[in-house]
Amino acid sequence: MQSIALLTLGAVFIPVWNVLTKTHLSDVQTSSIARVSDPLPNLLSDLYLFLSISFLAILLGVTCAFYLEEWLPQTNWIRRLVESQVALFSGIPSLLYGLLVVTICLPYTGAFKAIEASLSVENLDVTPLSATAFQGDTTLFYAAGLTFVLLVMPRAIKATQEALRSVPMPIRESAYALGASQWQVLMKHVVPLAIPRVLAGGCRAMSCALAAAALFIGIYIWGHTTQSGQMSSSFALFLGGALLLSILSSFLAERYPSVSM
Amino acid sequence: MNTNGDNSSQITPVIQVSDLKVRYGDKSALNGISFDVHKNEILGIIGPAQSGKTTLLKVINRTLELTSGTTVEGSVKLDGVDISTINDVYGLRRRIGMVLPLPVGLPLSIYDNVAFAPRTGGIRAKSELDEIVERCLQQAALWDEVKDRLDTLGTKLSGGQQQRLTIARALSHQPEILCLDEFSIAVDPVTTMRIEDVLDTLRSEMTILLVTNLVQQAKRLANRTAFILNGDLIEIDTTEVIFSDNPTNQATYDYVNGNFG
Ligand SMILES: Nc1ncnc2c1ncn2[C@@H]1O[C@H](COP(=O)(O)OP(=O)(O)OP(=O)(O)O)[C@@H](O)[C@H]1O
Ligand SMILES: [Mg+2]
Numbered sequence A: 001m002q003s004i005a006l007l008t009l010g011a012v013f014i015p016v017w018n019v020l021t022k023t024h025l026s027d028v029q030t031s032s033i034a035r036v037s038d039p040l041p042n043l044l045s046d047l048y049l050f051l052s053i054s055f056l057a058i059l060l061g062v063t064c065a066f067y068l069e070e071w072l073p074q075t076n077w078i079r080r081l082v083e084s085q086v087a088l089f090s091g092i093p094s095l096l097y098g099l100l101v102v103t104i105c106l107p108y109t110g111a112f113k114a115i116e117a118s119l120s121v122e123n124l125d126v127t128p129l130s131a132t133a134f135q136g137d138t139t140l141f142y143a144a145g146l147t148f149v150l151l152v153m154p155r156a157i158k159a160t161q162e163a164l165r166s167v168p169m170p171i172r173e174s175a176y177a178l179g180a181s182q183w184q185v186l187m188k189h190v191v192p193l194a195i196p197r198v199l200a201g202g203c204r205a206m207s208c209a210l211a212a213a214a215l216f217i218g219i220y221i222w223g224h225t226t227q228s229g230q231m232s233s234s235f236a237l238f239l240g241g242a243l244l245l246s247i248l249s250s251f252l253a254e255r256y257p258s259v260s261m
Numbered sequence B: 001m002n003t004n005g006d007n008s009s010q011i012t013p014v015i016q017v018s019d020l021k022v023r024y025g026d027k028s029a030l031n032g033i034s035f036d037v038h039k040n041e042i043l044g045i046i047g048p049a050q051s052g053k054t055t056l057l058k059v060i061n062r063t064l065e066l067t068s069g070t071t072v073e074g075s076v077k078l079d080g081v082d083i084s085t086i087n088d089v090y091g092l093r094r095r096i097g098m099v100l101p102l103p104v105g106l107p108l109s110i111y112d113n114v115a116f117a118p119r120t121g122g123i124r125a126k127s128e129l130d131e132i133v134e135r136c137l138q139q140a141a142l143w144d145e146v147k148d149r150l151d152t153l154g155t156k157l158s159g160g161q162q163q164r165l166t167i168a169r170a171l172s173h174q175p176e177i178l179c180l181d182e183f184s185i186a187v188d189p190v191t192t193m194r195i196e197d198v199l200d201t202l203r204s205e206m207t208i209l210l211v212t213n214l215v216q217q218a219k220r221l222a223n224r225t226a227f228i229l230n231g232d233l234i235e236i237d238t239t240e241v242i243f244s245d246n247p248t249n250q251a252t253y254d255y256v257n258g259n260f261g
Helices: A002-026 A031-035 A040-071 A077-090 A094-109 A111-119 A138-165 A169-177 A182-225 A231-255 B053-060 B089-095 B110-120 B126-139 B159-171 B189-202 B215-221 B250-256
Strands: B013-024 B027-038 B042-046 B070-078 B096-099 B177-181 B207-211 B224-229 B232-238
Touching (some): A040 A138, A077 A138, A094 A138, A094 A182, A138 A182, A169 B096, B013 B053, B027 B207, B089 B096, B110 B126, B159 B189, B189 B207, B189 B215
Parallel strands (some): B177 B207
Antiparallel strands (some): B224 B232
């Protein structure tokens, strides 16, 4: 089951890796250097788009969690599949997601190239980047979007499931004993008690998405002011290592639950 | 092993339990018990913790189905009809009032708690609901204390009041049978006596199954008493016999007299 999560991560990672290596090898000679203007406004609109996507992903996650928890039996394979993926993804620290977003977006912002540009201001071409900074590389755009979704959705699902589980069984039983249908029990007895925790979980997931976006902007600004050209390769090394380790740890936690307790 | 007290022909069995076996997974909770419940009697059900009393009640109103992994064999007949063949399980549950021990959540106002079951049963008219709410709160000896604040949350009441609210709720759908599960756990002795008076009055209108952890309560109220131990029905007889110096089974004598285990 974990392999699915790994594959998804891989799918996100491959375009990232491509960009990183390309950036590293050839960013000096790239012809697009000339196009460096300040692409942050364009990127901001992309970030807002990603944040909206995150918000929708949270709503979807909450709905999914309701369905999984209330309608599917514990032994159902879909439920087991989703739960194992959720366990894995929500085990990855949100900071790493933020770095992943940064990695995906940064090379295309011209942040590295801005360093070049700052050295030769007269080369600065004011041709604005097109409407979206990702134009020309949709894979990367989807990778960044998917990263946000993978950041918030498992967290929303997990928080909602825990909220629903926290509603004591006697409350449900006593409502059923009054002849209520599953829907009535859910709407009148379970939801009112679970909703604060669901909201809390949703807020936490959204805050992770905002933090990832903020981290990106922070690093972007930093990239504009630093002179270090070797940054990208060690950045990739650290990020890759961190991701790998956290995946390993949630892997171990799931395989040997007692160890993680 | 199973001695029915008075078997004269004018007694109508409302519930007939025959060879009822219940398992949670591999673990047996009831090992084949058989007995009848007579119309308009209070049947006391006593037995130490974990002996299967709650499980028995859950079989009767079919809320055991909500727990996954349970198996039920044998039959329970209500007015001669095997309850497992009844399609309208919600209707069946409304024929049986169930009072669970606190804490059960009452995440609705006092009024809505009592009106919940009538509403799910299709009653919409405000005047009719008002009438039901007043009648049930009266019956549960709670009306005078709450009549001025019917919109406050049920959870805001004291333990004893909440327990009486669960009784009012259980009466709201005019059940033929009222099951009470250790209602005095969270209730002070004075309130317990008030509720016992309520039950004594209700006896003329319905059949009552009283699961109790206080053997003296069964002695005070029950027409007949059943003693359950580790999933076996050790003895069922008139309360006088069970509490006499010579019940059929030595274990009954020991349990009733408090020198058990
Ligand atoms: N949901 C459950 N899952 C697994 N086993 C259960 C469950 N509910 C009850 N049991 C087991 O079934 C047996 C009977 O439990 P039950 O709750 O019916 O006993 P009880 O007589 O009501 O006890 P108490 O006086 O403590 O309320 C116990 O051994 C208990 O461990
Ligand atoms: Mg019990």
